[in-house]
Every structure is written in C-alpha cells, then in structure tokens.
Amino acid sequence: MNNLLRILSLTILTSHLPTALAEDAYIKSFEAYAQDLKAKTGDTHLSQSVLNYAEEVAKAEKKAGYIGKTLTLPPAIEVAPGVYTLVGSLIWHNPSNYGLNNNLTFMVFEDGVFVFNAGPNPAVAHAFHQQIKKITDKPVKWVAVENSQGHAYLGASYWVDKGVKHLYSHSVANRDFHNAFEHIKKSWGDRVGHEITQTARDVSGQFTTFDEPLRIKVGENEEVQIMNFGPGHTPGSTVVYVPSRNIVLPGDLAYNERMLALFSYTDTFQWTQTFENFVNAMPKDVIVIPGHGHPTTLAQVKIDTYDYLKFLQNAVQDLINKGGTEADVKEIDQSAYKDRPVYEQTHLQNAAHIYKEITGGDLGQSYE
Ligand SMILES: [Zn+2]
Numbered sequence: 001m002n003n004l005l006r007i008l009s010l011t012i013l014t015s016h017l018p019t020a021l022a023e024d025a026y027i028k029s030f031e032a033y034a035q036d037l038k039a040k041t042g043d044t045h046l047s048q049s050v051l052n053y054a055e056e057v058a059k060a061e062k063k064a065g066y067i068g069k070t071l072t073l074p075p076a077i078e079v080a081p082g083v084y085t086l087v088g089s090l091i092w093h094n095p096s097n098y099g100l101n102n103n104l105t106f107m108v109f110e111d112g113v114f115v116f117n118a119g120p121n122p123a124v125a126h127a128f129h130q131q132i133k134k135i136t137d138k139p140v141k142w143v144a145v146e147n148s149q150g151h152a153y154l155g156a157s158y159w160v161d162k163g164v165k166h167l168y169s170h171s172v173a174n175r176d177f178h179n180a181f182e183h184i185k186k187s188w189g190d191r192v193g194h195e196i197t198q199t200a201r202d203v204s205g206q207f208t209t210f211d212e213p214l215r216i217k218v219g220e221n222e223e224v225q226i227m228n229f230g231p232g233h234t235p236g237s238t239v240v241y242v243p244s245r246n247i248v249l250p251g252d253l254a255y256n257e258r259m260l261a262l263f264s265y266t267d268t269f270q271w272t273q274t275f276e277n278f279v280n281a282m283p284k285d286v287i288v289i290p291g292h293g294h295p296t297t298l299a300q301v302k303i304d305t306y307d308y309l310k311f312l313q314n315a316v317q318d319l320i321n322k323g324g325t326e327a328d329v330k331e332i333d334q335s336a337y338k339d340r341p342v343y344e345q346t347h348l349q350n351a352a353h354i355y356k357e358i359t360g361g362d363l364g365q366s367y368e
Contacts, residue, residue, distance in 0.1 A: 024061070024198055030054035065161035066126040066199060071098050073127045076135075079295045080245045080287055082108040084135065086128060087294055090258045090341035092191075093120065093151065099192035100124050102151045105249055105289055106132050107242065110219025112141030116240050116249045116289075118167075119155025120188060123196035126158060142216060144168040144226055146251025146291055147234040148176035149368050150188040157201035166216075170228050171209040172236025176265075178204035183367035210238075229253065229278040232271025233260075233291075239278065241286075248286045253278055254301035256293030259337060259346045260308060262353040263366035268309050269357065275306045308337065316354040326355045 034050040037043060061067050076084040085105040089097035099120030106128075107114045113132060119125035132140065143159045143166070145152040156167060169177075177184065181202040189197035208214075213227040225241040233252040240249040253275060262268060279298055289295045293304070315332045324331070329351035337343055356363055 024058070025195070027054050027058050027061075030057070061199065062161055065129075065158040066122040068123060068126075068196070070130060071123050071127040071196070073098075073100060073124065073131070076104075076106070076128075076131050077295075079105075079289060080247050083242075083245055083247050083289075084108075084131075085289050085295060086131065088151075088292070090293065092342060092345065093188065094191060095193050097192075098124050098196060099151055099154075099188055102146070102149075102252075102291055103289060103293075104128050106140070107218075107224075107245070107247070108136045108138060109222055109224075112138050112218070114142045114144070114216075114218060114224055114240075115140055115159070115164075116144050116146070117152050117155075117251075118143055118145050118159055120151040120192065121154050121197040122158035122161075122199050125155030128155075129158075129162070140164055142166045142168070142218070142224070144238055144240055145173070146249075147237040148173040148180070148184075149234065149252075150184045152251070153177045153204075154185060154188055154197065154200040156207075157199070157203045160201075160203045160206055167203070167207045168214065168216075168226050168238065169204075169207045169209055170236035170238050171211050172231075173234060173238065174204050174207050174209045174236070176234070176236060178202060180367055187367040229281065230270060230274035231267055232274040233266050234263075235265055235267075241282070246283070246286055247289065248282055249289050250278060250291065250301070252291035253305075254288060254290045255305045256288070256290040256296045256301050257304060257340065258292045259340045259342045260305065260350060261342070261346055261368075262350050263368055264363040265366060266353065267357070268313060268354055272306055272309050272313070275302075275309075279306075312351060312354055316351055316358060320355070320358055326352055326359075326361070329355050 030050055031054060034047040037050060038047040073086060076086040078084050085103050088103055089101040093099045093101045102117060104119055105116040113136060119128055143164050185197060185200055210226060213225055216224045218224050222244045227239050228237060229239060237251050237253055239253060282298060286298060287295060288298055288301050290301050319328055330348055332351050334347045
C-alpha cells in the first residue's frame, strides 16, 4: 500500500473512533487488517466492514469499561461496618501487582457505594468493582481520588464508563493530573504493562473539583466530608472523612509500615505542617485507612510519616550546618527504618531530596 493511501485509511479510522480507543492495540489490529485487505484485494467494502466492526468493538469496550482477563487481586478487608479496603502491595508498582500498590477503599451507604481511589488502570478498577459487587447490590455512586498520581486516577475512565457521575478531586490534583496525563499514563504503562493501562483516558473534565470542604449526603443520616489540609506529598490532595463510621482516608498524607517516597513535586516542609493540621482536626480515636499500608491509628501514621520526616529534616539540617555536601547524606543513620518495605530504593533519595529542598537544588521531574 502506498503511503498516501495508508495515511488516508488511518485518517478514516481515527475520524471514526475517539482517539484513546484508536490507541488500543486490539482495535489497532483491526485497522492493520483492514489496510492489509485493501492492499491485497483492492476491496474497499470488505476493508470498510472490518473498520465498522472495529468501531463496534470500541463501543462495546467503552460500555464495559474494560474488556480483558479479570485480574486476581487480594480480597478487600472490612475495616468498620460497611467499610472495606483492599490493601495494595507495599513495594514498587510492577507487573506482579498490576500497579496496585496503594489502597482502594469502598464504603457502602444507604444511597450507594463510595469509592476512594479509582485504581492504577481500568483492569484493576474492573477487578476491584467485581469485589464490590460480591458484597453489595448497591451501585457505585461516588468516586474520589487521593491525589494526581497514576494509582489514584488512571482507573477513573473505567468508573465514568460504568456511569459514575460524581467524581471528586482537589482542584490542584485535577489540574496536575490533566497536565501530565500522557506522561503519567506512559510511565505507569511502562512499569506495570501497557495491555492493562492502554484504555485509560483523561477524564479530569468530568470531576467536581474542590478547594473548600464538600459535604456529600450519602443516606438519610450520613454524610461524607471531602477536604484538603494543604500540600505535602503532592501539591493537591484529598482527605475523606466519615464521622458516622469514625473513618478517615487521608491518602498519601499518611503512610503506615512502608517507607515514604518523595517525588519532584513533594514539599516535605509543607507536608509536616499539613500533617499537623490534619491530626488536629481529627478525633483522637479515628480509624485511619492510610495511602499505603494497613488500616491503623493516628498515633501509628504519625510515627511512620510525620516522625520520619521530622527526623530526616533535622538530620539533613545538622549535616548542612556541619558543612556536609549532598553526597554526605549517606552518612545519616537511617538504620532504624531499614526493615520497612522499599527502604533500599528510597532512603538515600529521601535524604538527598530534603538536602535539595533546604539548599535550593534541582528536584527533577517525576511522572508518578
Ligand atoms: Zn501514592
């Protein structure tokens, strides 16, 4: 087939299909087949019927939210009556955990199901949805996401395709995800697999964004509060608090068990301040479903998040006061944390990040 024809047939196909669907490898295989047919037989009717079929598949795929094998995820655990969380892997996102290395939570209310975190891709969102359906007949009515990261947002198009109309995110997180969408999608696809990531679309335009706290009525006598206590791990983030169940979902504002990961956009000095604001606003006995790690208490996430940050900030400042360079951060004794998951991958980089924060160094560019 000559190049002009090739360009023409591609133009026809992409004008037929929404761009994100045309990127789907399965749909693309029909496109290649249609081109091949036209080249070999010169039969435009046959090749057009293949393209029409591809369009039907694309539509069916959109309706289903995800077509493919159902991934096997660990079962969700019940944290409080009607509150379930699927504790993600405590290590880096990779093909073995399908990108599920944060927590996905759902809460069953009188008027429907509230989901926190859309999942790292449509395949995980779909598998998570199957678990929800085993526990309740109620529809998923609300989805909120913790921050701008791939494992919070890339599954969102699945929920939109399943008819969820109420999606919530902090205004800054929604903007950051939208602006970096192509990079974030590529990065997560490269890390966990393009097959399960490729149908993720940027649906940030469908989100209700907030700056001031929102209160969502979820039943006769219950409400979910959606709020933000300031920047930190990410510039924008969402905390979901349910007073009637004594549950809070702080997202990556609070970690349990695992070492913290600091990215180019992480401001640790704001994070500690934001953490204080958060703790001060919560009842002391609230149950915390953290961004990473098992459900726990406020006291525990303070040790694993805030206390670690304070320790490292002070240690790096001491080093700088003594004239230490960035290379000297390896002298800081972080061995008290050595048994935590991802210690090897994070501890030196965490100290270097704080060194750069204090000295005004280049923090790089992360697309997580
Ligand atoms: Zn995260």
